[in-house]
Amino acid sequence: MGENTDPVLLKRFRSGDVRALARAISLIERRDESVRELEQALRPDAKTPGVAGFTGAPGTGKSTLVDAVVSLLRKKQSSVAVLATDPNSPFSGGAILGDRIRMQRHALDPKVFIRSMGARGHLGGLSLASREAIRLLGAFGFDEVILETVGVGQSELEVAAVADTTVVVLTPNLGDSVQMIKAGILEIADIFVVNKADLDGYTRVMAELRAMLSLAPKAEWKPPILATVASRQEGVEQLWEAVLAHRRHLEKSGQAQALSEQRLRDETGEVAAELARRRARQALEDDPELARRLLADRTPYRTAEEILDRKR
Amino acid sequence: MPSTAVRPVRIVVAKVGLDGHDRGVKVVARALRDAGYEVIYTGLRQTPEMVVDAALQEDAQVIGLSIHSGAHMTLFPAVVEELKRRKATDIIVFGGGIIPDDDITALKKRGVEKIFTPGTPLQDIVDWLRKRFPDSPAK
Ligand code: B12
Ligand SMILES: Nc1nc2c(ncn2[C@@H]2O[C@H](COP(=O)(O)OP(=O)(O)O)[C@@H](O)[C@H]2O)c(=O)[nH]1
Numbered sequence: 211m212g213e214n215t216d217p218v219l220l221k222r223f224r225s226g227d228v229r230a231l232a233r234a235i236s237l238i239e240r241r242d243e244s245v246r247e248l249e250q251a252l253r254p255d256a257k258t259p260g261v262a263g264f265t266g267a268p269g270t271g272k273s274t275l276v277d278a279v280v281s282l283l284r285k286k287q288s289s290v291a292v293l294a295t296d297p298n299s300p301f302s303g304g305a306i307l308g309d310r311i312r313m314q315r316h317a318l319d320p321k322v323f324i325r326s327m328g329a330r331g332h333l334g335g336l337s338l339a340s341r342e343a344i345r346l347l348g349a350f351g352f353d354e355v356i357l358e359t360v361g362v363g364q365s366e367l368e369v370a371a372v373a374d375t376t377v378v379v380l381t382p383n384l385g386d387s388v389q390m391i392k393a394g395i396l397e398i399a400d401i402f403v404v405n406k407a408d409l410d411g412y413t414r415v416m417a418e419l420r421a422m423l424s425l426a427p428k429a430e431w432k433p434p435i436l437a438t439v440a441s442r443q444e445g446v447e448q449l450w451e452a453v454l455a456h457r458r459h460l461e462k463s464g465q466a467q468a469l470s471e472q473r474l475r476d477e478t479g480e481v482a483a484e485l486a487r488r489r490a491r492q493a494l495e496d497d498p499e500l501a502r503r504l505l506a507d508r509t510p511y512r513t514a515e516e517i518l519d520r521k522r
Numbered sequence: 523m524p525s526t527a528v529r530p531v532r533i534v535v536a537k538v539g540l541d542g543h544d545r546g547v548k549v550v551a552r553a554l555r556d557a558g559y560e561v562i563y564t565g566l567r568q569t570p571e572m573v574v575d576a577a578l579q580e581d582a583q584v585i586g587l588s589i590h591s592g593a594h595m596t597l598f599p600a601v602v603e604e605l606k607r608r609k610a611t612d613i614i615v616f617g618g619g620i621i622p623d624d625d626i627t628a629l630k631k632r633g634v635e636k637i638f639t640p641g642t643p644l645q646d647i648v649d650w651l652r653k654r655f656p657d658s659p660a661k
């Protein structure tokens with residue numbers, strides 16, 4: 211298809227054409243290699259946006275909160291892009307992506323870009339696609355990138371691996387009471403938000419969280435616990451202050467540098483895995499003898515090594 | 523696993539105008555998801571500009587409108603015109619709702635590809651999309 215070798219995509223991207231950005235993200239989502247040229251060409255003028263990730267159970271108010279944060283950032287004249295992921299149906303691979311509903315008041319603001327992504331629609335995982343998308347968004351000129359992801363499966367870990375600051379969103383509702391917090395969430399949370407603080411029980415949830423965090427090993431950064439009413443835009447400024455405080459902490463402590471280096475390593479590993487997977491698939495397709503031997507010997511390890519050892 | 527070769531069909535669906543009948547659009551969205559499409563639902567009370575803006579940002583190939591308010595003769599063409607204005611006429615427009623046959627004929631002349639009326643089996647809608655996008659029936 212012509213679009214895969216679109217020679218004007220770069221030009222359109224540089225001229226600020228939203229469709230070119232949107233198309234480039236689609237290329238990333240389906241791991242189309244032609245986007246690599248675009249990325250290379252853009253690298254020199256790419257700036258690095260601030261990246262905040264919001265995660266939590268469905269219905270906790272993440273999209274509403276992100277919408278409120280976008281409003282705040284627009285008041286501060288920052289441009290902002292939102293990448294919102296929802297799970298795909300495990301059966302059909304299709305998805306209903308509904309996060310935009312809560313953010314539609316920003317639809318006509320040219321300094322706001324909102325993109326929905328199916329969480330499973332990524333070979334190589336969500337983090338791989340988001341990292342690349344974030345780079346494109348930076349090159350396009352966005353100051354801030356906000357990730358929203360449903361805290362199911364592995365997706366919240368993948369978001370934490372990409373975001374500078376991870377905000378874990380809880381509510382006073384029973385379903386996600388503190389005892390129910392998934393293992394691993396403590397490690398990824400830089401900020402806790404108890405949203406829907408207009409509902410009964412939020413002080414109890416905050417107290418439980420505080421008690422839990424007091425048991426955590428001492429660390430340089432102590433995740434603050436904040437209350438918000440996203441639907442009324444309450445507590446959002448304090449939340450963003452906390453995000454900025456965490457950002458300053460990362461800079462001052464040298465963690466920002468360490469993190470960005472670690473990410474390059476991680477990403478290289480992920481890309482290598484993806485390339486290897488592709489090579490293996492191709493080799494088994496192109497070499498019926500190899501495929502036949504694999505089926506006869508049932509030795510995927512040996513076959514994989516053989517494929518990777520082959521000269522190309 | 524999605525194929526890397528074909529472009530998965532992404533569909534922005536919306537209720538435009540002041541019309542709270544969202545049962546149909548939700549049922550259709552679910553059916554399209556189950557058929558493997560990525561559906562971006564933008565909710566109620568959208569303007570044609572908002573819908574087109576969403577479709578551009580989402581890199582959607584299709585806009586699906588649902589209209590039960592009687593305002594279909596202004597809203598459907600307004601979306602088609604907005605697509606022209608934004609130089610995005612490759613995005614197709616279809617939809618459904620309470621729309622008389624005569625109006626359907628007129629709307630088709632004005633660039634709306636297909637309209638489904640009450641009682642249409644969901645499979646018919648899926649089949650139509652499959653035919654319309656044979657290379658990438660779904661993800
Ligand atoms: C249920 C209903 C309501 C519910 C809506 C609940 C909800 N959240 O959706 C309530 C009670 C709230 C309601 C209120 C009103 N309603 Co009412 N309502 C209906 C009713 C009985 C059924 C609609 C329905 O849900 N059908 C089931 C779904 C699955 O079918 P569907 O929406 O038609 O969708 C199918 C197709 O149209 C198509 N389709 C629809 N959308 C899309 C989108 C895409 C992308 C695609 C591909 C296909 C597609 O595919 C679907 C599957 O076949 C209809 C009568 C009727 N027989 O249609 C009146 C009807 C739509 N309402 C009507 C009216 C006038 C009203 C009110 C103004 C006042 C009143 N008289 O009650 C209010 C206005 C509310 C508002 N804010 O807009 C009129 C509209 C008249 C017109 N446009 O000429 C109707 C036709 C009744 C009538 N005969 O007078 N209503
Ligand atoms: N009472 C109350 N409801 C809220 C608040 N924030 C969001 N909601 C509602 O919670 C529901 C889910 O919100 P949404 O943002 O879609 O949650 P998400 O699934 O986490 O993205 C919606 O009905 C919102 O209106 C809040 O602060 N208080």
Ligand SMILES: [Mg+2]
Pocket residue numbers: 272273274308309358
């Ligand atoms: Mg959401």
